[in-house]
Amino acid sequence: MIQAESILEQLPCGCIVFNENGTITYANHMVCTVLGYKREDLLGQSVEIMLTLSSRIFYQTHFFPLLKLNEQVSEIFLTLRSESGRPVPMMVNAKLTSESAQPGYVCVFSPIWERQKYEQQLLEINRAQQKALQENKLLIQLREQLELNQFELDRKISILQRRSEEYLQMGKVFMHDVQEPIRKISLFFDSYLRTSGNPQNANEIRHLTVISKSIQRLKFLMGSLLDFVQISSDEGAVTLIKTADLISQANTQLIKENKYDGIELILGDIPEFEGRAAQIKRVFFELLKNAAQNKDPNRALRIAVSAVVTEENAYQNHLSKYRYTDHIKIEFNDNGTGFDSRFEDYVFGLLNKLNAGSGGPGLGLALCRQIISHHYGTIKAKSIIGEGTTVIIVLPLRQAPEFNIYT
Amino acid sequence: MDIVKRNNVKVFGEGSQPMIFAHGFGCGQHMWRYIWPAFEKEYKIILFDYVGSGNSDVTAYNSERYSSLNGYAQDVLDICHQLDLKNSVFVGHSVSGMVGLLASIKEPEFFESLVLVGPSARYIDDKQYTGGFQQTDIEELLLTMESNYIGWANFLAPAIMKNDERPELGAELTESFCSTDPVIARQFAKVTFLSDNRKDLDKVKHPALILQCSQDIIAPVQVGQFLHRHMATSVYRLMQATGHCPHLSAPEETIKLIKEFLT
Known part of the structure; x- marks a missing residue:
């Protein structure tokens, strides 16, 4: 046995043993020589002390999972880090050992300078x-x-x-x-x-x-x-839309024209985006009007508007093209009567209407959809009977293509 | 497009609430094999591989789509759509933490809560921010990966795993283990380690558990604390487990903390 240990020490390759937590429990002479460590500097330390930063990532994302699940790895290239910080290229093999009471991993290193x-x-x-x-x-x-x-x-x-x-x-x-x-x-x-x-x-x-x-x-x-x-034939210039202001204006207009009153409007923090102000205002007006027309008679109407910026694919039709750009997702959430979710698409159709009592021709949401597509966006509705309706608009933050096609 | 085949989706378990396990950079759904058995009695378990990883359909790989974490988030959303999932618990390791976060902002109703195992919002240091790495470290990592392509077959070798208790999964577990295509693995590494999602943290509305390992070189403690400070809905747990893969090295502790968070 003593002879075996002495051979282990004299092996012409580095050899270490580390446990489940990655703590080094044995290091032979060659490892210490090649890396310039004293043996006591390595024992009890994490095996990562011997690795360069990038090799640590590779160790965590590839080496360790493979070793853990497969119980051995072979011919892995890693760059070790000597005590002085010098990178040392190594070929590494490792294997689970059950020799000692605790499971550990035996690992051998060969420097591969020339190779x-x-x-x-x-x-x-x-x-x-x-x-x-x-x-x-x-x-x-x-x-x-x-x-x-x-x-x-x-x-x-x-x-x-x-x-x-x-x-x-x-x-x-x-x-x-x-x-x-x-x-x-x-x-x-x-x-x-x-x-x-x-x-x-x-x-x-x-x-x-x-x-x-x-x-x-x-x-x-x-x-x-x-x-x-x-x-949409009325082009209008693209400007930066102050969303909250436009919604408030649309609300004022609604109160003036249609005598709807008592809408509790809760406006969240809504980022600016580019669009044709008159058209976008019309969208907000139609959405508020819709909510007012479909108010639940048993409770005061509350409309919450919130928005978040997410990155969405700017390509909508091309199946294999992807270019993620900033989009604004605006949600109009009301506590009105709601409608059957089967009609979530139907309500956007021209002259389609669910509420026969509203008096309108069934144009509002179709108009919204036309304006939103004109701004390269999408609009959809989600509704639950008795709880209310949420209209979700997703629009690009910038109307002109903002990406450099050569990047 | 058959999403189930494309993403190698596996659905099983006795519960009704979905629990989606998303693997990180490097490997595939096998990474979760010590964790999901603790949840299959109470949840519907969803395992999958991102396109380009594990046993996914590599022909579906689109380098434009997967040059952004949004493309990976779309994989998650596609699966949720396909399986009509609602109120899922999303468990994401490493980069999948941010992938799940993006998905939850885009389509909130698919999710109920997020479990982020060793997440990071940005890996490279920036002014006041400590990510843990410099740009040059990442470039060196790409070189290390490249050098290992010579012996890449190691990562394609059948993963021999004992799986007596779940014979129906045995066949799957002997298939290839890691990222199969060097070019794809390289792009995934770049997207992962060059990503910056700090601006997205305050958009999260779901309860989120941050599982932070001790001495994690990839996602250091400062990063976990940064995430916690910027996500009002988050719970922060510092684990005893070390390294970056507590689901492999300390499954019991990982399971215990997830269970505590979910009850």
Whole structure:
């Protein structure tokens, strides 16, 4: 046994034993010589004392988990740190031992000065080659992708241009071609009522009332649709939005125009973001109005608005493109009647409405969605019947692309 | 896209509340094998590998997406969506602490609480802030990793583990162990060690447990205390366990502290 221990001391490689906690319980002569430590400097210390900072990370994230789960590791490259701070490249093997009462790990080190130089050269060549290959592959891929994207984009622009023209044309149709006949019908109907005297027949009265109501409804719908068509054609300059101010303004407008009163508005700390102020204000106005129209009769209406900045992918449609940029997530949370969560998407559809008693045409949320998409954002609603509704808007903080595409 | 296959998702356990275990940089879901057995009676256990780690589908790796911790957070959110998880307990080791934090800010309703094991908001020192590392340390780490690619097969070797009590998981445990692709591992290292999430800490709304190890070189005590100071909802526990992997070196203490926090 004494001879075995003496051999261990004279081994031409470093040998240490450390326990579960990483405390060194044995170090042979070679370790001490190579690293310039006295034996008593190492015993009782953490094994990490022998490692450079970066090797400690590697030890914690790879070496130790592997050793713990696999019970051995071999041919691991680590840079050890001598007492004077000099880095020493080592090849390391380690293995669980059950020789002593406590489980420990036996670990042997061989300095690899010469091999290290050779490996470094190999790595450098390999790295350069990999880089060239990758860049080449990437460039070829990008060229193909660019060609394809340009083609797709060109097609989409043609369609969009056509659509946009049609859309504007539709606006004009509403403005003149449809509104004018309605105006005439309304005018001549009124004059007919005045000149034809009072109808006596009950049936006749009913019919005339229906016609009159229908004319009113048509006028109202026309106005609303016109509003919807015009809202995003009004470009307006992009400015920094003072969110809290705009919401307060929208609230004042709501109280003035619709006589809604007693909304308790709780505004959290809301960061500024870029947008077209008039349009964004319209969104806030519609959201507040919606909340007011769907108020729970049994409790005072409370609307809490909060916001947080998160990084989201600026690409919304391209499936394999990622560019995380700062976005603002604004939440409008009310304690109104709420609605069935099945309709969370439906409520944003044009002329879709759930609350027949609200009197509106079902335009508000569709309008909001149009404005938010116009700002490259998304809007969604989450609702629980009896508890209330939360509308969540996510918008980029900056409207112009803020990233450098070459980074 | 089959998220379950992509992220090698495993779902089991007898409880209804989900408990998601997210591994850190270096390895895969195997890291949690000493911890989840203590919770499987009361929780629905969710294990997974990030794309590019463990036994995930490496072909789904997108270097643009995973050049940001937000891409990794999206993995977590994708899994929550796919499995329709609500009010989950998220347990994240190391960099997964910040990944879970980002996910909880983006989609709060998926989560109930966060358990952060050895988290750090930034690894590199900055003015008044002590992260524990200099830029040059991180560059040297990348070199160390590269040097080990020569013997990288070690990390791909089957991990032979005793698993008599859970035979159905036996097959999975003999598959590869660590980061499988050197290029991906390098990018994960860069994203991890160059990240800075200090600005996100005060956005956290969920209760969070910070498990801080003693003498953790990767996430030193000052870092854990910094996190605690900047997260109003956090509970700070300094562990007796040393090193960066208490879930491997001190599973009992880790389990005990998580249980205390959850009750």
